[in-house]
Amino acid sequence: MNRPTDVRELLFGDTWEYSPAPQSADFADYRDQYGHFIDGEFVEDDEYFESVNPATEETLAEFALADASTVDRAVDAARDAYETWQQTPPSERAKYIFRIGRMIKEKSREIAVLESMDGGKPIRESRDIDIPLAAAHFFHYAGWADKLEYAFPGAEASSIGVCGQVIPWNFPLLMAAWKIAPALATGNTVVIKPAETTPLTAMKLAEIVQEAGLPPGVVNIVTGAGDTGSAIVEHPDVDKVAFTGSTQVGKVIQRAVAGTDKRLTLELGGKGSNIVFDDAPIDQAVEGIINGIYFNQGHVCCAGSRLLVQENVHDEVVAKLQHRMETLRVGAPLDKNTDVGAINSKQQLDKITDLVEAGVEEGCELYQPSCEMPDTGYFFEPTFFTNVTPSNRIAQEEIFGPVLSVMTFRTPDEAVRKANNTPYGLACGVWTDKGSKLFNVAGELDCGVVWGNTYNQFDPGSPFGGYKESGFGREGGRQGLLAYLELDET
Amino acid sequence: MSDDSETVTTPPDTSPDEEASAETEASTSTDDSGSPDEPTASPPETTGDSPASESGSSNGSPAPEGRLSIYKTYKLYIDGQFPRTESGRYLQPEDSEGDFVANICRASRKDFRDAVVAARETLDGWSGRSAFNRGQILYRMAEMLEGRRHGFEKQLMDFANYSEAEAREEVGTAIDRLVWYAGWADKFEQVFGSINPVSSPHFNFTTPEPTGVVAVFTPRNAPLLGLVSAIAPLIVSGNAVIAVVDNEAPMLAMEFAEVLNNSDLPGGVINILTGLRSELAGHVGGHRDVDGVIAYGASDEEEELLGVEGAENVKRTKFADDPDDWTSDDCQSPYRIMPFVEFKTNWHPVGV
Numbered sequence: 001m002n003r004p005t006d007v008r009e010l011l012f013g014d015t016w017e018y019s020p021a022p023q024s025a026d027f028a029d030y031r032d033q034y035g036h037f038i039d040g041e042f043v044e045d046d047e048y049f050e051s052v053n054p055a056t057e058e059t060l061a062e063f064a065l066a067d068a069s070t071v072d073r074a075v076d077a078a079r080d081a082y083e084t085w086q087q088t089p090p091s092e093r094a095k096y097i098f099r100i101g102r103m104i105k106e107k108s109r110e111i112a113v114l115e116s117m118d119g120g121k122p123i124r125e126s127r128d129i130d131i132p133l134a135a136a137h138f139f140h141y142a143g144w145a146d147k148l149e150y151a152f153p154g155a156e157a158s159s160i161g162v163c164g165q166v167i168p169w170n171f172p173l174l175m176a177a178w179k180i181a182p183a184l185a186t187g188n189t190v191v192i193k194p195a196e197t198t199p200l201t202a203m204k205l206a207e208i209v210q211e212a213g214l215p216p217g218v219v220n221i222v223t224g225a226g227d228t229g230s231a232i233v234e235h236p237d238v239d240k241v242a243f244t245g246s247t248q249v250g251k252v253i254q255r256a257v258a259g260t261d262k263r264l265t266l267e268l269g270g271k272g273s274n275i276v277f278d279d280a281p282i283d284q285a286v287e288g289i290i291n292g293i294y295f296n297q298g299h300v301c302c303a304g305s306r307l308l309v310q311e312n313v314h315d316e317v318v319a320k321l322q323h324r325m326e327t328l329r330v331g332a333p334l335d336k337n338t339d340v341g342a343i344n345s346k347q348q349l350d351k352i353t354d355l356v357e358a359g360v361e362e363g364c365e366l367y368q369p370s371c372e373m374p375d376t377g378y379f380f381e382p383t384f385f386t387n388v389t390p391s392n393r394i395a396q397e398e399i400f401g402p403v404l405s406v407m408t409f410r411t412p413d414e415a416v417r418k419a420n421n422t423p424y425g426l427a428c429g430v431w432t433d434k435g436s437k438l439f440n441v442a443g444e445l446d447c448g449v450v451w452g453n454t455y456n457q458f459d460p461g462s463p464f465g466g467y468k469e470s471g472f473g474r475e476g477g478r479q480g481l482l483a484y485l486e487l488d489e490t
Numbered sequence: 491m492s493d494d495s496e497t498v499t500t501p502p503d504t505s506p507d508e509e510a511s512a513e514t515e516a517s518t519s520t521d522d523s524g525s526p527d528e529p530t531a532s533p534p535e536t537t538g539d540s541p542a543s544e545s546g547s548s549n550g551s552p553a554p555e556g557r558l559s560i561y562k563t564y565k566l567y568i569d570g571q572f573p574r575t576e577s578g579r580y581l582q583p584e585d586s587e588g589d590f591v592a593n594i595c596r597a598s599r600k601d602f603r604d605a606v607v608a609a610r611e612t613l614d615g616w617s618g619r620s621a622f623n624r625g626q627i628l629y630r631m632a633e634m635l636e637g638r639r640h641g642f643e644k645q646l647m648d649f650a651n652y653s654e655a656e657a658r659e660e661v662g663t664a665i666d667r668l669v670w671y672a673g674w675a676d677k678f679e680q681v682f683g684s685i686n687p688v689s690s691p692h693f694n695f696t697t698p699e700p701t702g703v704v705a706v707f708t709p710r711n712a713p714l715l716g717l718v719s720a721i722a723p724l725i726v727s728g729n730a731v732i733a734v735v736d737n738e739a740p741m742l743a744m745e746f747a748e749v750l751n752n753s754d755l756p757g758g759v760i761n762i763l764t765g766l767r768s769e770l771a772g773h774v775g776g777h778r779d780v781d782g783v784i785a786y787g788a789s790d791e792e793e794e795l796l797g798v799e800g801a802e803n804v805k806r807t808k809f810a811d812d813p814d815d816w817t818s819d820d821c822q823s824p825y826r827i828m829p830f831v832e833f834k835t836n837w838h839p840v841g842v
Contacts, residue, residue, distance in 0.1 A: 136689070153681060155825055251801045258797025258807075259790060266804065423803070442836055452838040459688035463696050467832050468781070469804045477686050479696060479833050489823040 018329065021336040023123045028113040030200060033062040036070060036223060037206035039077035040216025045070055049225070051199055054120040055333050055342040055377040063199045066222040071191070071231040074220040078162040078189040079237055081217030086159045086187040088215075090146035097145060097184050099212040100205075101138030104177075107208065108135060111173060111201055116333040118200040119172055120342030120378070121296050123334050133458055134177035137476075140460035141181035144481060148186065151478050155487040159187030160263055161239030163484065164232040166253075168245045169195035169344050170299040170400075175244055176202050178475045180219060181460075186484040188240065189218045191232055196225040197345045230256070238262060242483060244301075246398075247424070247469050265473025265483040267301065267465055269398040270426030273419035274304035274455060275441065277412075278313045280431035284453065286320045289404070292429060292455040294328060294340050294382050298402040299348070301470075302427035304455055306395060307384070308415050311408040318386060318406065325369040328382050332374065340402055343378040352380050352401030359385050359394040364405070390421055398424070412437060416444040425467030429455040448474070564594040564740075566601060566764065567747035569608030570757020575601050581764070583740060586651040594740055597765035599773045602705075602732065605761035606779050609703045609730035612758030617700045617728030625675030628726060631753040632668035638749060639665070642714055642742065649739040650713055663817040664718040670822055671722035678727065678824050682831075691840045698831035700728035701806055702781035705774045707734050707767050709786040712816035713742035719816055720786060721760060723826040729782075731760050734774065736767040767792070775799030775807070782830050787812025806830060 035044040045064035053060045066074070085093070104111065112126040121130070148157045163183045167175035172194055183190050194202035206221045222228060226249075233241050233253050240263040243253050247268040257264050274292050276285045292304025309317045333341035343349040360366055364385040373379055384404035388395050395405045409415040419428055427449040430441050442450040448465045451457060458464065463474040473483045565572040577598035585591045595601075616624075635642070639661050646657035683697040704724050709716030717733065724731050735743040747762045763770075767785075771792050774783060776799035783796055788809050800807040808829045813821065 152825075154823070247804065250804060254801035254804065255798045258801065259794025268804065438838070442834075448832065448834055450834065450836045452836060454692065454837055454839050457688075457690060457692060457837050459686070459690065459692075459694070461686045462688050462694050462837070463684075463686070463833050463835050465833070467834075471804060472806055472832075474833050477696065478684055479682075482828075487825055489820070489825045 018337050020332075022332070023113060023116075023127075023334045023336055025113050025117065025334060028110045028117070030061055030114055030204070034199070034203045034223070035064045036066055036074065037203065037209070037219070037221040038070075038074045038217075039081075039220065040210060040214075042206070049196060051118055051197060052345070053117050054197075054344055055117075055374070057377055060118055061200060063196075063203070063223040066193070066224040066228045066231070068231040070222055071228060071235060074191045074222050075162060075164070075232075075235050075237050077217035078191050078220050081215055082159075082161055082189045085189055085215060085218050088187075090148070090187070093184065093187065094142045094145035096212060096214050097138050097142035097181060100208055100214070101135045101142060103208045103212055104131065104135040104138065104173075104205070107204070108132065111204055113334065114204060115173060115201050116341065119169060119198045120333050120344050121299075122338040122341040124336055124338065125296060125341075129458075130171055130174045133460065134174045137174070137177040137460040138181045141185040141480075144182075144478075145185040145187075148481070148485070151481055152485075152487055155489045157186070157481075157485045157487055160484060160486055161188060162237060163188045163190050163240045163242060164235060164238035165190060165192040165242045166229040166232060166245065167192065167194055169198040170296060170301070172198040173201040173205060176205055178244075179242055182475070182480050183242075183484050184218065186481060188484055189220075191220045191222065191238070193222050193224060193228055193232055196223070199223045233257065240264070240484065242473070243267070247471075250471060263483075265465075266471035267473065267475060268426075268469060268471040269400075269424055270301045270303065270466065270470050271306060271396070271398055271422045271424045272302050272304045272427045272429070272447070273306040273308050274429040275409075275415045275419060275431065276307065276309045276313065276317060277415075277430075277432040277434075277437065278310040279433045281433060281453070282313065282316060282320060285431040286317065286324050288429060288431060288451075288453070288455040289317075289321060290324055290328070293384075293404040294402050295456050297340055297343055297380070299344055299400055300456065301398075302449060302456070302464075303400075304427075304429050305399060305404060306419070307404055307406045308409050308418055309406065310415075311410050314406075314408050321384065322367060322369070325367075325382055325384075326371075328369060328371060330371050330373060330379055330381065340382055343380050343401065346378055348400065349378040349380060352399055352403060355394055355397060355399045355401075356383060356403055359388075359392065359403075359405075362392050362394075364388045364392055364394060390418055396422065412441055416441060420444075420446045423469040426465075426470035427451065562592060564592050564744045564764070566595050566597055567744065567750070567760070567762040568601065568605045568758075569611075569761065570751065572747070572751075575765075576604075577601065581740075581766075583649070583738060585649050586647070591649060592741060594744070594764050597734070597763035597770070599770065601763055601765075602734070602770055602774060603777070605732040605763060606703060606777060608758035608761055609732055610779055612756050613700075613702060613730045616725075616730055616756055616759045619728070621676035621679065624726060624728065625672045627754050628668055628672035628675065628722065631749060631755065632665045632672065634749045634752045635661070635665050635668065635746075638745075642745065645739070645742055645745060646714065649741055659817055660712060660715045664715045667715070667718055667822055668722055671726045674824055674827065675726050678827050681824065682828065683833075686835070688837075693838045693840050694835065696833050696835045698727065698828075699834050701830040701832055702729065703732070703779060704729045704782040704784065704830050705732045705734065705777075705780050706783070707736070707771070707774075707785035707788065707792075708743070709812040709816065710737040711787075711812050711814055713737050713739040714746060715816040716786065716812065717743050717746060719821050720784070723822075724784075724830055725759055727827050727831050729830055730758060732780075733760065733762045734767060734770055735762060735764050740764040771795055772799055775805070776802055778803045780805065782806035782808070784808040784810060784829065786810050
């Protein structure tokens with residue numbers, strides 16, 4: 001039985017115009033062209049590629065394209081630096097990392113603006129989530145540097161060596177922080193490659209690393225695309241590979257390091273379920289669903305891209321979801337009113353469009369709100385589908401866009417079965433007012449993060465990572481140190 | 491056991507590698523298959539010889555005066571049953587004197603798949619047991635092994651050329667190691683899990699959960715203790731295991747299966763296959779319903795093969811040493827539990 005949904009509600013979106021509330025960008029400093037950051041210096045390269053502002057389709061800056069020989073230079077620098085860095089007293093190492101965290105914080109508004117310009121995410125998110133979390137991540141791991149002997153009882157922890165790290169475009173600076181901070185705290189050195197569509201804030205981080213006086217070669221940042229990433233992964237002098245990105249590429253990397261002594265951690269794709277029981281606080285659940293799938297345009301590996309709603313509240317949830325979506329504002333990333341910003345790239349926009357078309361073709365019912373869309377730039381309407389079956393492509397494949405698939409269930413067992421019916425296992429949400437049910441379902445879900453009556457929460461102290469084909473290894477907290485340590489148990 | 495020191499026999503016109511599966515796929519309709527010619531219809535038949543009495547009469551030992559000893563038929567251990575390999579193939583390990591011991595099963599890829607099905611089936615139940623109960627069952631395994639101590643000692647001497655002192659040490663350590671891991675069952679989660687102080691108003695905690703179905707290529711050294719040392723840290727956290735045993739005395743592993751079968755361990759939690767590691771490795775690595783693989787003393791080629799094949803389902807693939815001396819305390823550690831657990835982090839708002 002459905003609860004009444006015809007309650008009187010205020011709808012602001014079509015009553016008043018929002019005035020633009022642009023975040024000024026004139027103070028944000030960036031160059032027209034960036035080289036690589038190797039051995040403490042910015043170095044030029046032969047070839048350059050452009051990074052585009054996805055909201056305007058204009059070129060933002062040019063970045064050097066690293067080939068294998070450039071990667072070789074960076075790895076050599078990291079190797080040389082490793083010898084001294086690993087012997088730097090841990091409490092001194094800690095202070096360098098604290099410095100980086102502090103300096104990110106000091107420049108946080110500038111970096112947030114650049115993050116939104118380069119990647120398309122709403123300034124509200126880069127300002128309030130990405131950049132503060134990145135700074136916090138350095139701050140958190142800095143404190144571990146001189147406390148490692150307390151982290152894993154009975155084992156002696158030591159560094160691994162040179163870490164090759166490849167990160168995605170959805171949280172550019174935050175992912176760099178997730179990779180670099182624990183690596184440095186544990187005494188390793190780093191060669192990291194940001195994604196080719198979002199290298200700007202990584203180069204701002206390079207400036208901070210330089211200003212912080214970190215010994216040259218401890219952090220090296222090279223820019224480029226897939227070939228550059230392969231050169232890092234396959235470099236014989238890299239001791240540890242850490243990758244965040246798609247499951248498809250993750251498998252390629254796993255094969256590439258097979259038979260070597262390289263350590264590997266992978267944080268890959270997801271197809272998370274938000275499970276809403278009939279006893280859940282529905283209004284809060286709707287907020288969680290919105291946050292779960294439209295946060296960062298759905299470019300989130302742990303996005304709640306499947307909604308599993310108990311059958312008897314399906315109509316109510318869908319009605320409230322539609323109602324809530326009417327208030328979402330799609331538009332300029334630098335407008336503080338914007339809820340859903342620009343899709344990161346043309347390529348990603350095409351992929352989302354294709355999968356949405358597949359959903360319509362397979363007979364799923366599409367809903368999009370009547371929001372105004374910008375004329376230029378890569379944008380996609382917040383979208384959900386009802387009448388979805390678990391075998392539909394939109395219910396199986398990671399869309400990595402603002403597209404939700406709504407399905408129903410009757411019993412907790414069925415909800416768990418459907419949620420687990422995917423090769424992925426990154427994150428799920430569970431919405432119920434009943435604690436025993438929440439703990440039971442949370443325990444049955446095959447995924448690395450379970451958000452109970454919330455979604456998309458992150459913290460440097462909270463381990464994050466996948467089950468199954470969502471990868472292995474954790475980032476955040478004490479467990480996040482394991483990826484960057486050798487443990488001698490004897 | 492190295493490949494050239496054993497007799498590998500395959501049915502006619504069946505090459506050891508690729509053909510094996512063709513033959514095994516059609517097991518129920520071919521004469522090679524072990525089960526159809528058995529009196530009982532159920533494939534995992536258990537005949538009276540499995541829970542043997544105190545096994546003083548190991549195969550290959552000379553007949554006592556006036557009496558001919560009986561040979562023991564060693565089979566596989568899958569889903570708590572002792573089926574023959576469906577492939578009908580066998581290996582002939584020798585005893586310390588080079589004499590006949592037994593025709594033991596040379597497990598096929600189909601046998602492995604059957605074991606995976608059994609392991610998957612039992613996984614939820616096993617991992618859903620209380621940690622305390624899993625500890626009790628590991629302790630029970632130690633009790634059962636203690637009761638058959640002398641039999642195992644004798645077999646280590648007969649089959650693996652152990653001295654009496656060495657045999658006594660290996661069996662004793664195996665028992666103690668089971669007790670040691672039994673105690674970890676309800677503790678490693680406390681030691682390695684965490685409550686995480688996050689900045690937002692949320693209660694946040696992280697607990698290790700078992701990875702799932704894990705295949706283990708057991709050590710070639712220490713036919714009993716190596717096996718125990720490899721398996722115990724996997725099941726204590728709630729994983730279900732398929733052990734592939736390829737060493738000079740695989741009979742010990744099947745004797746140990748009888749211990750398991752008497753230990754209140756649910757069927758399918760530990761499955762034991764005797765066979766050729768080289769033949770099964772690629773298939774084990776590529777099996778999509780296997781969540782993790784660990785190989786002891788793997789060659790470079792095996793590491794690469796398992797790594798490449800395992801990438802197909804982002805398998806957790808680990809390699810570990812196979813030391814000559816497994817009795818050292820260095821060979822037991824809670825950090826041997828860690829590679830096959832997954833950390834799950836739970837969040838919940840704190841408020842009214």
